[in-house]
Amino acid sequence: MADICSEFLGIRSPNPFWLASAPPTDKEYNVVRAFRAGWGGVVWKTLGEDPPIVNINGPRYGAIYGGDRRLLGFNNVELISDRPLDLNLREIKQVKRDWPDRAIVVSLMVPCEEAAWKRILPLVEDTGADGIELNFGCPHGMSERGMGSAVGQVPEYVEMVARWCKQHTRMPVIVKLTPNITDVRFPARAAKQGGADAVSLINTINSIMAIDLDRMAPSPHTDGKGTHGGFCGPAVKPIALNMVAEIARDPETQGLPISAIGGITTWRDAVEFMALGAGNVQVCTAAMAYGFRIVEDMVEGLKNWMDEKSYARLDDFVGLAVPNVTNWQYLNLNYVVKARIDQDACIKCGRCYVACEDTSHQAISNAKDGHRHFEVIDAECVGCNLCASVCPVENCITMEPMTGGTDPRTGQPVVKGYANWTTHPNNPNRVAAE
Amino acid sequence: MSQKKANIAAGRLSAVEYADNFTDLHAPLDDHQALIEADRCYFCDGAPCTTACPTGIDIPMFIRQISTGNPKGAAATILRDNIMGGMCARVCPTETLCEEVCVRNDAENKPVKIGQLQRFATDKLFTAGAQIFSKGVDTGKRVAVVGGGPAGLSCAHALARQGHAVTVIEAHDKLGGLNEYGIASYKTVDNFAQHETDYILGVGGITVELGKRLGDDVTLGQLRSDYDAVFLGLGLGAVNALSLEGEDLSGVLDAVAYIAELRQAKDLAKLPVGRCIVVIGGGMTAIDIAVQTKRLGAEDVTLVYRRGREHMKASAYEQELAQTSGVRIKYSAKPVRLIGEGRHVRAVEFEYTQPSAKGERFVLEADMVFKAIGQKFVAGPVTGGNDVLELEDGRVAVDNSRRTSLPDVWAGGDCIAGGQDLTVAGVEDGKVAAAAIDRFLRGGAE
Numbered sequence: 001m002a003d004i005c006s007e008f009l010g011i012r013s014p015n016p017f018w019l020a021s022a023p024p025t026d027k028e029y030n031v032v033r034a035f036r037a038g039w040g041g042v043v044w045k046t047l048g049e050d051p052p053i054v055n056i057n058g059p060r061y062g063a064i065y066g067g068d069r070r071l072l073g074f075n076n077v078e079l080i081s082d083r084p085l086d087l088n089l090r091e092i093k094q095v096k097r098d099w100p101d102r103a104i105v106v107s108l109m110v111p112c113e114e115a116a117w118k119r120i121l122p123l124v125e126d127t128g129a130d131g132i133e134l135n136f137g138c139p140h141g142m143s144e145r146g147m148g149s150a151v152g153q154v155p156e157y158v159e160m161v162a163r164w165c166k167q168h169t170r171m172p173v174i175v176k177l178t179p180n181i182t183d184v185r186f187p188a189r190a191a192k193q194g195g196a197d198a199v200s201l202i203n204t205i206n207s208i209m210a211i212d213l214d215r216m217a218p219s220p221h222t223d224g225k226g227t228h229g230g231f232c233g234p235a236v237k238p239i240a241l242n243m244v245a246e247i248a249r250d251p252e253t254q255g256l257p258i259s260a261i262g263g264i265t266t267w268r269d270a271v272e273f274m275a276l277g278a279g280n281v282q283v284c285t286a287a288m289a290y291g292f293r294i295v296e297d298m299v300e301g302l303k304n305w306m307d308e309k310s311y312a313r314l315d316d317f318v319g320l321a322v323p324n325v326t327n328w329q330y331l332n333l334n335y336v337v338k339a340r341i342d343q344d345a346c347i348k349c350g351r352c353y354v355a356c357e358d359t360s361h362q363a364i365s366n367a368k369d370g371h372r373h374f375e376v377i378d379a380e381c382v383g384c385n386l387c388a389s390v391c392p393v394e395n396c397i398t399m400e401p402m403t404g405g406t407d408p409r410t411g412q413p414v415v416k417g418y419a420n421w422t423t424h425p426n427n428p429n430r431v432a433a434e
Numbered sequence: 435m436s437q438k439k440a441n442i443a444a445g446r447l448s449a450v451e452y453a454d455n456f457t458d459l460h461a462p463l464d465d466h467q468a469l470i471e472a473d474r475c476y477f478c479d480g481a482p483c484t485t486a487c488p489t490g491i492d493i494p495m496f497i498r499q500i501s502t503g504n505p506k507g508a509a510a511t512i513l514r515d516n517i518m519g520g521m522c523a524r525v526c527p528t529e530t531l532c533e534e535v536c537v538r539n540d541a542e543n544k545p546v547k548i549g550q551l552q553r554f555a556t557d558k559l560f561t562a563g564a565q566i567f568s569k570g571v572d573t574g575k576r577v578a579v580v581g582g583g584p585a586g587l588s589c590a591h592a593l594a595r596q597g598h599a600v601t602v603i604e605a606h607d608k609l610g611g612l613n614e615y616g617i618a619s620y621k622t623v624d625n626f627a628q629h630e631t632d633y634i635l636g637v638g639g640i641t642v643e644l645g646k647r648l649g650d651d652v653t654l655g656q657l658r659s660d661y662d663a664v665f666l667g668l669g670l671g672a673v674n675a676l677s678l679e680g681e682d683l684s685g686v687l688d689a690v691a692y693i694a695e696l697r698q699a700k701d702l703a704k705l706p707v708g709r710c711i712v713v714i715g716g717g718m719t720a721i722d723i724a725v726q727t728k729r730l731g732a733e734d735v736t737l738v739y740r741r742g743r744e745h746m747k748a749s750a751y752e753q754e755l756a757q758t759s760g761v762r763i764k765y766s767a768k769p770v771r772l773i774g775e776g777r778h779v780r781a782v783e784f785e786y787t788q789p790s791a792k793g794e795r796f797v798l799e800a801d802m803v804f805k806a807i808g809q810k811f812v813a814g815p816v817t818g819g820n821d822v823l824e825l826e827d828g829r830v831a832v833d834n835s836r837r838t839s840l841p842d843v844w845a846g847g848d849c850i851a852g853g854q855d856l857t858v859a860g861v862e863d864g865k866v867a868a869a870a871i872d873r874f875l876r877g878g879a880e
Binding site: 392 | 469470473476477478479480481482537538541
């Protein structure tokens with residue numbers, strides 16, 4: 001059986017599934033329930049200075065749904081912990097004592113002054129917590145006070161605070177990054193520059209979930225007004241995957257440990273992030289949607305998958321997909337695919353046809369001998385994958401590479417080997433092919 | 435055979451049982467259920483369901499409209515193609531029409547519940563009481579529509595929308611035709627047929643003359659001279675006979691007439707029904723009478739059909755409905771004689787028709803025997819006098835536009851040759867004929 005014990009920055013946990021700093025990790029009661037359910041660790045909900053912040057008394061969460069009201073994403077306007085600092089510290093200490101094999105990392109957010117960080121760090125250290133996570137990501141409430149994403153959006157601040165923390169504590173320092181920025185590599189580089197041991201990402205994305213058309217106000221609202229909140233859940237996973245990959249393959253941050261966050265709902269999501277270089281993952285929305293028990297399947301699913309693939313330890317697959325993420329100009333222009341429709345699997349809904357006919361390349365026919373029949377016209381198919389994307393039947397439409405002959409669309413021979421845009425004759429800035 | 439008197443009685447059940455037995459066959463979808471079901475539709479291109487619908491309703495579009503929170507738009511999409519979309523949602527054999535060809539059958543052997551969604555959308559509109567149609571600009575033309583059933587009302591509505599003045603002439607004292615007098619009660623509860631009729635008349639421009647029968651109270655010749663065009667939606671006025679010994683015994687009844695009585699009954703507890711029922715036939719009427727007598731409290735109901743299950747005109751779904759309602763279906767047997775005791779029927783003797791048992795006979799005890807072996811067109815009113823319509827297979831011959839052999843007379847519904855005995859087919863006939871009549875009245879090519 002695969003060993004899924006995790007060691008991240010020297011912090012051990014029985015599995016790589018941590019709960020992210022968020023409402024589920026706000027207090028002892030929830031964290032103990034999580035540990036009982038089997039979570040490997042938690043990042044305790046962000047502590048700030050006393051007096052504690054206050055939360056609004058209106059709704060904190062909004063949701064976006066797919067079919068059958070399946071939750072695709074949340075946003076929230078909850079702030080950092082609204083409980084007294086001392087209460088949180090006492091509970092952290094107690095839980096760490098009771099659950100020594102689980103990881104407890106404490107999320108922190110105090111004003112951007114060295115003294116403030118210097119004050120709080122020894123208090124956290126005293127709890128026996130395994131590390132700290134600097135909350136530079138929160139996009140609402142705190143950012144307006146010069147904290148959270150207001151820090152995360154300025155690489156110089158990220159570096160500065162990371163440095164203070166490294167200076168004033170022996171605990172590992174994780175910098176949590178905001179996605180509300182043009183290029184996530186800059187704050188990541190800054191974190192590394194400041195001596196941070198790792199980055200975690202992504203925090204939530206600025207968002208308005210919906211507009212109530214009767215009130216003409218954001219939904220949900222507090223007394224008729226709404227504000228942007230942080231978006232999370234399955235809908236943000238593709239954004240998070242890209243940002244993790246950007247950092248994993250950036251030569252300046254290569255090797256910087258990453259704790260991945262962003263819509264992780266299943267063991268498969270977790271594996272995808274780890275394949276892109278994340279050492280572990282943090283989960284929040286899935287737990288908030290379905291409860292802590294989902295970790296059982298995450299653990300079992302991960303083990304079963306690793307056994308199937310003969311990976312003995314997590315390190316055996318972490319980062320394996322990183323070399324296969326590249327920039328557009330390096331994609332092989334000699335690689336030619338054509339869509340293929342499996343006629344036995346096809347249910348003849350015609351979605352591929354209308355998508356291609358209306359919005360793309362008119363490369364699918366919809367009738368044969370007077371009957372509904374959908375087939376790809378190779379002479380028109382550019383291999384765009386739109387048909388396969390809209391097909392409701394899994395694996396009914398596949399993209400098959402041409403291995404030789406002539407592409408009936410271009411009339412050009414399909415050649416083996418690799419050629420990309422950098423050397424293409426149409427590229428005004430082309431360089432000679434090697 | 436028992437020698438006791440035929441057991442026919444009213445009030446076999448409690449009030450609660452009557453109510454339960456004759457409530458909606460399928461409870462309507464609530465908002466949440468409708469959203470979930472609507473979400474299952476793939477919004478097919480050139481959707482097979484639309485092709486299968488005799489009225490060509492844009493089904494994927496109305497389902498999408500439900501899912502986007504636009505039920506009024508959904509209802510409009512339905513009613514534009516089928517003004518009786520509400521009734522059709524209840525009575526269409528969707529399992530052999532739209533739902534039979536739903537691609538979800540291939541995907542998971544379970545079609546989208548199109549009929550239920552159609553009912554959801556149209557119910558929303560009717561409940562809101564929103565009239566989405568209006569009378570067209572007056573053309574000064576007058577059209578007589580004979581028969582206020584699905585074909586006639588559909589035709590009248592479409593003509594009124596075009597601005598023609600329409601007079602609907604109906605022999606009964608209510609409009610609706612089989613929707614009102616024939617459809618099984620549990621498929622159209624809460625007086626839906628009349629509500630729908632009211633909605634259709636709500637377009638304006640339609641005059642109704644009730645209790646006026648073609649042939650008796652007015653002739654085709656008179657109508658042709660009084661109106662610019664005539665549409666005949668006459669239905670089938672007579673039932674086929676068994677032509678067997680004992681057919682004239684009391685207790686041997688016409689299923690259509692009994693169902694009409696049931697549909698009009700103010701109190702089902704006052705409707706007498708036998709303890710042992712034998713139904714002879716294999717179509718929807720046979721199923722409807724069998725199920726409804728069972729639900730009225732009959733103890734044993736046996737439906738006997740002369741051929742095998744696969745030949746039965748009632749769909750597999752309807753056969754199953756009968757069986758799960760407690761009706762026994764015997765296939766491959768034909769009646770040979772009705773046995774009486776005094777003046778009343780007591781039993782029916784059948785003979786097996788399948789080769790393996792050919793000639794073998796059996797007897798079923800019966801307090802009531804229902805004949806449901808089809809109806810036939812009463813041609814007298816359109817074949818007498820100077821205005822004679824050509825017939826085909828005993829029904830009115832029409833062309834593709836539902837025009838009869840007379841240039842200013844159209845026909846549709848069950849009375850025309852090739853009629854499918856379906857509400858939805860009648861609605862389509864009325865719609866097609868109205869379009870042709872409109873072209874004719876406007877002097878266009880016809």
